[in-house]
Structures are given as structure tokens and as C-alpha cells.
Amino acid sequence: MSGGADIAVIAGQGALPGLIARAAPGVLVCEMEGTPSDIGTPDTLRFRIERLVPFLDTLADRGIKRVVFAGALQRPHVDMEMIDPRSAQLVPRLAMAMQAGDDATLRAVIEIFEDWDFKVVGAHEIAPDLVCAPGVICGAPSDRDHADAERAAAIVADLGRADIGQGAVVAGGLCLAVETLPGTDAMLDFVRLHKGLRDDLKSVRGVFFKAPKPNQDRRADLPAIGVQTVVNAAAAGLSGIAFEAGGVMLLDRDAVIEAARAADLFLWACAP
Template identity: 65%
Template sequence: MTDLAIIAGTGTLPRLLADVAGPVVLAELEGFPSEVPGADPIRFRIERLVPFLETLIERGVKRVVFAGGIRRPRLEPELFDARTATLVPRLLGAMQAGDDAALRAVIGIFEEWDLEVVGADAIAPDLVPGPGVLCGAPTPADDADATRAAGIVAALGAVDVGQGAVVAQGLCLAVEALPGTDAMLDFAALHARLRPNPAGARGLFYKAPKPGQDRRVDLPAIGPETVARAAAAGLGGIAWEAGGVLLLDRAATIASAQAKGLFLWAR
């Protein structure tokens, strides 16, 4: 029997955490299947949140970790049970304030049910690299672009918009918004010619948590697909805030970056 539940979304993170944590209770929001092989998940809807929380308690769960990607589901008013309906004003108000506010509201509800919310890094600390260059060799020009990008990401995060930016030669080519990282990198690929000096620094993708973000949820993540899209955008590398970003499938991500000539840098 386990006391840990993974509230899973899409992507590889739920599988990685399940591999490290051993037996867990796996739960999936309807419409966002996880990639945990052999799992028999509890499937739930936001409209039935209170019964879902009761199910977790009945299964002996004391800790939960949120892992994987989801998008805000369309709520069906007729599906709300009476007790979950009492949470609607609180949830809707938080959702209108932004992703960070919505996640804080969800954490608060889980904690009110005596469920401890823990971060993915608490389950698998090796997923969060400390400072250092993992591969490649960033140049002074890359350092300047990373500093510029970090300032942009901090400004975006302060208004709860995104966690990433693409900067080349001091110019911001793209920022992360609701469509996500992949869409941002695809946009940067379409506008790669905006670099003023074709022979200059190729630019980089920078990622960091939002200022004041509760790092137990929605910690930024980088993996092999991020490397592939950054390479397609013609970038020189990927940089991120050391200790604030999950590196998924580390060996595969580093191997892909080396093969494509990109640096990986935890600043």
C-alpha cells in the first residue's frame, strides 16, 4: 500500500516519477491520459472534485504530486455534485486571475483535505540539475542573451503569462504564452531571419519558474522534444534557472543536444 498519489497529465514526467517512487496511486483528469505503462488510473473530472478527494483518502493517500501537462478543461455545469459546486466561485475566480492563481487554489483545496502537496523534485531530486554546463560551450554573447532572456521571463512571470523566452543578439524573438513552449519555439523558427547579424550569435531558449511561483506545481520542464524544436529554430542552445527546471530523460536530452550542436546550461 502506498500513501502517494500522482495526479498525472500528459508527457513523460508521470512515468519518470512512478519509476522512482515505486507503487503509487495514479489519477488522471479525464481527457489527459498519462503515459505510465500498465497503470490502472483513477479518472476524475473537476466537476466531481470532492468525490475524487474522498476516493484518495479511502485509498490511504496522504501525499500528492502533480505531474504532466494539462489544459484547462471545459466545465459542464450539469455534472457538478452539490459539494463540489460550493467550490465553483473560488475556482473560477482563481482561474480568471491566471494559471498560478488557479494552481494555488487547487493546492489549497487538497491541503484542506489533509493531503500534502509535494513537488516532483521532492520525489525525484535528480531531475533538477544544479548549476553548470551539461554540454556545449556557451559564449559571452550567449551569456548576454541569457541575461536578457531571464529579465524578460521574470517580467512575464510577474503577470502570470509564461515561463520562457527566445532571445538572439539581444532581441526577443518569441515569448511563451498560453499555447506553450512548443508553439513558442515553432514561432521562433518561422522568424529566425530577424537576427540582425546572420553570422552572429544564434540565440537561445531560456526557461525559469515565475517569480513567487509555488514550485510544488507547474515547474518548467525540458526534454528531448525541446532540444529538437530549439534546433529547428536555429538556436545555439538552451539555458535555464539552475534548481528551477526539470530535465526529463537527461541522457537522451544531452545526447540529442550534442548531436545537434546545442549547449545545455543551468545558470
């Protein structure tokens, strides 16, 4: 990947912003106040949502052409007294999108950046090694695992259409948990705490499946799996993790694979 002198990364929390910065040296790191990233430096450009237009103007003045959103961003508390007149014109547009859900909010934000002639690109476009081609990466899913993954994929598709979540756990054909607002870690912890729902963990362990939402704009909020995901899936007593090939990022792939092998979990990138 070439240098990132014309790229701004809107950095949220988690490992992804750092991976983008390493894949494209020279990127301009930007943080929304109240949501610090793990890669903030003295040169980091910090902004407030109440002054979004001046921030966009600053990016243009610095020669930024491409923008990538990376990491988890919390919905900010908006201080109406701090909004400048030009940014105030965007408030109704953003407020309506927020009421329609996360997907609508992301689409509205992307459209605003595009209105300033920035090209919004996905994290996987900057660092293509983050996504996987179809195939079993490690371990060996059984016939039952295949059936559970297929069932979980159907559930995740329905969740996504309702803009609820991007993951589900299925064991022996039964749905044990789905991902909602608290996120993947909370879902897997729920499964861990309710291992008793499976009478025989050796024969019915279960599969965690993750995929983007149907019709999701993949330039933002592409789901990701990291080492902690593997650790939590193992603690939940699952047999492995399946995910949509090309649609889910592996953060620090080598470490994720090593953790899965150590925990005797399979990793399977399923063809869409």
C-alpha cells in the first residue's frame, strides 16, 4: 500500500485505526472529542461534531482526498450552543438519520463527507490483508458445525435487515444468543454464563457466526474479529468461529489464528 499523505483516518477505539496507520504511513489521524483512539499523537486532529463543517474545511485545506472510518465511535452528546451556523444546517439531516438507526446514520455521515468531495474508502481497501478469501483457515468444522453455521448465517441476515446486529451463536440448531447493542463480547459472555443450556458440551458446542448486514455500506462498520473474540468464544465453550469471506476483518490475522489453534477452535471464512 502506498503512503497515506492524502488519507485521513477518523479513528475510533480498538486496534483497527493502528492497523490502518501502519498500512498507509503518513495518514492524518483524526479523533472526535469524547472518543479517544489508541493511536492519538500530538499531531492528531481533534474535532467536535458541533463544528463538523470547519473540520471538513480543515481536511480540504490539508490536501486530504480520501477518508476512512476505523474503530468504534460512540454517539456524541451534542451541545447545541457550540454549533456554528454552517454546521447547524446539517443537524436536521443527521438527527433524522440517527432516529432511523445506525446504518442510516453511517450513510448520512458518508454522504456529508462526499458532499465535500472526499472519497470515503473502507478500511479493507487501505489494508486488503484484513479480509479473507473463502476457506477453512484453521481447525476442522464438523458436519454439525456446518449446519449450525448455516442456521446462524440465516439469523444474522434477519438481524441485519432489522439493523440490530452482525453476529449470532447457534448450537445443535438452536440459537443461544444474538448480537445487539452491547456487542460481540457481551453476547459471547452471555453464552459462557449459560453453558448449562447445552447438556453435553462435548457433542453440542456451537458456532459463532459473524457477517455484515445485508445492503450495508461496507465502507464503514465492517465487522471484525480479534484475539479477544477468539478468547471469548473459547470461554463460551464453542467449537469455532465462522464468518463471511470478504465481509469480516481479522485484526492481527497471525495472532488470531494462533489463538484459535491454541484454543482448538476452527476459523472458517464462508463463501457469501
